[in-house]
Amino acid sequence: MGRMLDLSRLRALHAVSVHGSVAGAAAALGYTPSAVSQQIAKLERETRTTLLERRGRGVALTEEARHLAETAQELLSIVERAETTLEERRGQPGGLLRVAAFASAARGLMPGALADLARRHPALDVRLTEVDPHLSVDLVARGVTDLAVAHDWDIAPLPAPEGVEQAVIGDDRCDLVVPQDHPFTRRAVIRRADLGGERWVCQPPGRVCHDWLMRTLRAAGFEPDIAHVAEENHTIVALVAAGLGVAVVPRLGTGALPPGAVAVPLEPGPVRRLYAVWRTGAARRPAITEAVRTLREHWAYAAPLPGDLPSVRGGAGAVRQ
Amino acid sequence: MGRMLDLSRLRALHAVSVHGSVAGAAAALGYTPSAVSQQIAKLERETRTTLLERRGRGVALTEEARHLAETAQELLSIVERAETTLEERRGQPGGLLRVAAFASAARGLMPGALADLARRHPALDVRLTEVDPHLSVDLVARGVTDLAVAHDWDIAPLPAPEGVEQAVIGDDRCDLVVPQDHPFTRRAVIRRADLGGERWVCQPPGRVCHDWLMRTLRAAGFEPDIAHVAEENHTIVALVAAGLGVAVVPRLGTGALPPGAVAVPLEPGPVRRLYAVWRTGAARRPAITEAVRTLREHWAYAAPLPGDLPSVRGGAGAVRQ
DNA sequence: GGCACCCGTAAGCGATGCTTCATCCATCCC
């Protein structure tokens, strides 16, 4: 007697309400759009209510659907709380832990940390997704992911929506990367006032590295000369190694510098602070606390400490996790 | 990705918690015990927690299971509220309406009322179960049924647990049924003081009719002479028609008197008051309000009104609904 | 000690729910 509102269908409706489209909901739930569409069609049949109406190319929720999605939200948060206290009573991390991280953390920090976590807690099913940095906090708040590794920049603080908590993992610093024959390689430290007259290799506008560079150089009185633009840090470093310019590159996730490129400390350089972010409702979940603990541990072990100087010499020797 | 607490499994656990046994839960949910057992076994696997332990011949819930059953209760009540408001917004009664009634109401009142209800509201799926009168209120409170037709007796008031509401449907009165050659048939009305020296046909001890008879006769100074005992009112009336004694019989659900039996008004006779009982959470559900309205309507139409005298002459002519 | 009761497990089968493929509709762009 399937005579009752079904939680998975309500979850589908809720996802549509949150993401604004069937396709978005499907992506978030790990289904095809067709599956979500069928679920909601069944929900409509069971409740004898119209929930979705086509609006242009997408769909819009009816009044009843909005109300139903709201109670679905309520139900889902109760379920999450129940799962949390259940896991808490067991003490052992377990269940599904969906983790999101921005690109360089996904490359530089997560592999070791998550492998460690999975090794120590076999009952835990960890799944990583690489996401845009400025999306991660919102993804956590909306319940798409359970834990996110986010960062702010000294010029753009991390948003803190209702219902999420955060903890600092550590600070990631940036170096100036220059070709090996560059005069800076003979200097112990570079200051902002020294940066005039260089040709720059940089990320596209809108990315934090780009914005920091423009802002800093202009504040020091220079008009930046952006000679080359690339998305990936690896590409940027390769361009520098080829002698095409200099770049500001974060230590995390950059990996070993290729022959021909050398990292030089920049004082004061841009600093981004890494955070772990999770929902307050799951704060006491052992999987969360363990994951955060492991991230901080691996940061301390693998990443350069705040006052730590990297090896100035580049090339195959200077490997970073 | 079946990675979340499932509502139907939680419902199974909750039912076990309420009924105290897997078999009882299965009966309440309309499943076999095996199904419930498997559901809970899966819930145990998913949560990696022991929920049920064998205790003697039955089962006992662990601490975690009790806690989980509690949140299940919370979830189920939210779901019921959501279903109610959903139906309320539609305005039309619909969905599943589980109705319980005691035997004579199930026979004398429900067939007409429920048929009417089903005819006027095709979206409504009404299901009737006959239950013991003193169980019905509890069944509603525990969510096993949505609406109950219950009654109290002038000597035993209806219990009113937390979270249920009730409304009066009407009063059911009792007649004295005697063989057609009995001297009482020439009397307009019988009083309690007239009842001495009769041989009685009665329900078994513990039933309300029996208790009322013993109590009333003893209060009037007679020791009742119970000559024949039967469960069913039909049987009792048949025994009376055969001249084997007299009986006190409620009007509701007795049906036509067979040839040889005659009903005589008894003043003051036992009166039972019929109630409709439902959970407060579903009070505004159209299916509930419509069903209650229909019951009262059919009572007024089909059942003898409080001051109404039945036809004293029995036989095939005196038909009651 | 036999019997009744209750819970769990195994096998089987229908129903459910997902995927893929195809269609339809609205919008965007040329």
Added chain:
DNA sequence: GGGATGGATGAAGCATCGCTTACGGGTGCC
């Protein structure tokens, strides 16, 4: 306007799920 794109939905197929029946094991009662 016409073609291309993106999104939603329907039909068919197939795996999985969850129920039922049938059986075995353990407990309490007579």
